[in-house]
Amino acid sequence: MDAPRPDAAGASDQEADVDDQQHPHPQPGDAGDDEAFARLRAADPAADARLDAGALRAEVARRTAGDGAAPRDGAAVPPDGATVTTLAGRRRSRWLQVAAVGVGAALLAGGGGYAIGAAGDGGDDLAGTAGPIVLGQGGATGLSGAADGPETAAGADAMRIAPGFGSGRAEFTAQGLPDDAGTAHTWALDAASVFSAETVARVAAALGVTGEPRLQWGAWTVGPDDGSGPSVSLQPDGTASVSYYDPTRDPWACTASAADEPGLPEAGGGTEGAEGTDSTEGTDGAAPAPGDVATIEPGLVDPGVPVDPSASCDPAAGGDAPTGDAAVAAARDLLAELGVDPDGFVYEVADAGTPRASTVLADQVVDGQRTGLAWNLTLVDGGVQSLYGGLAPLVDLGEYPVVGAATAAARLEDPRFGGGWGGVMPLARAEASDDAAVTADPSADPTVPPTATPGAAIAWPVQHVTLTGARLGVTVLYQPDGAALLVPAYELTDTDGGTWSVVAVAEEQLDFAG
């Protein structure tokens, strides 16, 4: 069985200044490498691509922070949380301009002990707060475990074994929903008020990052940008997002091969040469003697990234991170030092996979509902190793007219609010209709479908959704210019327990200019 060889422009973890020297597998129809194909291979436009892997990892962690946790026993799969919202037109790579991130990601994606609850649990969540409402790209989304959403997705439907599943077309019926129009508060996030050298200097001081603030790619930055030391940056985006990373305290940054060290935490799996990667570089040479601290062989490490020799894989080096209440207290203190009111958040501590780090998620709460505006902190013994969050304060824009629940339900069929696209593939994992695909042996060979007969009706599946519940809350909305708002939105519940969201603001206060 073939496996894709390492990405052509170099081993996966390397900074890609490596020149492509490609050694092809023999391929069908190929009697040696013709000139055309060789030139094509050499013309790889990503030959000198650079990627800020740490920032990418942090962004993934941020997007998945609200997801339900994977159960430890690997039994039933929970319905997914919010669907992926593509950022086209909303932000352009600004979150990537983090000044300094070295090898290894400090944050974890998704669950691992988070118990925030899947979307659709409504008001039963954490600390009595309701879950965040997330809008899809079109302004409405299906967050259901059993429903297809009018939401853009990765088209993963085409990968399912069961054909014909999930057309993405849906019709909605409201049942028993009041049409209780009224007003609700809207907030702006005032990033402009905090985006300054003074702010980043204050944050750097609170985190112990040394250096003078400088404006780099539009972001205020303190600290080196080559991963040789801690750094912090303040982005010119709608939430005034801050990112801080200390490579010298990254418990995953040690570079010895975990395969040789049976006592090491699994998450500290090193980089090149670690199990499961396609890297062509070898693992460490001789297995270290028991009790030895793993040392770093410079030749085995990506030469493009500075290595911190103090990052040790020895689990005995360094103490344990604070956990539980102590972690929450540490997070609260830190937020207060950053000028943020810690009482405005609910906290959740996640298992980071190693006792040397704890991840704390702090979600901002407005009117008893979690907004999805969250801080993500990784704590280690004696301090904080990384954090990500937004400093922009909320500014009350006053009361805006909102439509009633029944009108909101009708919006799900209105193309202006993201409904009625047709052919959009679901992202959320379906339960009912997907059972056949899930329980079938995934390695079973597909069989040929029966041929249609003359005059037979052509299947055109449309999902029929009956909406019976509504909750008015808020959602984070980014304007085309990047400004961020918290606007009133409905979370509508259907008879299968699925949830759908749509903006609640009345039309007279919406600017539909395209």
Add this chain to the structure above:
Amino acid sequence: MPPGAARGDAWFDDLFRAHARAVHRYLLRRGAGEDAEDLAADVLTVAWRRRDELPEGMELAWLYRTAGFVLANHRRKGRPVPVAEVPDEPDPADPAVHAVRDERVREALGRLSARDRQVLLLTAWEGVTGDDLALVLGVSRGGADAALSRARSRLREVWAAD
């Protein structure tokens, strides 16, 4: 992973470390430009949310396939294009073509159909072959072999006619 164990953070750590850069390059090569990182984050987010679906041993191929959908979504502002429907006519306006720096290669690619181009780039740049190519394309192994063979011979023809 032991069979039956749930894939969690450690699994995702490994997946990210092993393949994040490859996903990013895939997107760059197809003209994603400054959106490549955003789209790579989309792909990896999907990978987390659908973590139970990634076939063991073919994770990278699955990621490439997802990246193709994400990119198509992005280009068409939300309408996904299943791979089987990628058109078979020449399309010199494809952003993937413009990303190529070698002018002669760029011209040759521009004269091929989108389907041929897709197969060629996957093999030439991502090095995806065999069963993995079949998974990324969404066809049978035989279909993938045939598609590759056709694409390569068409590339040779176009090249020679230059």
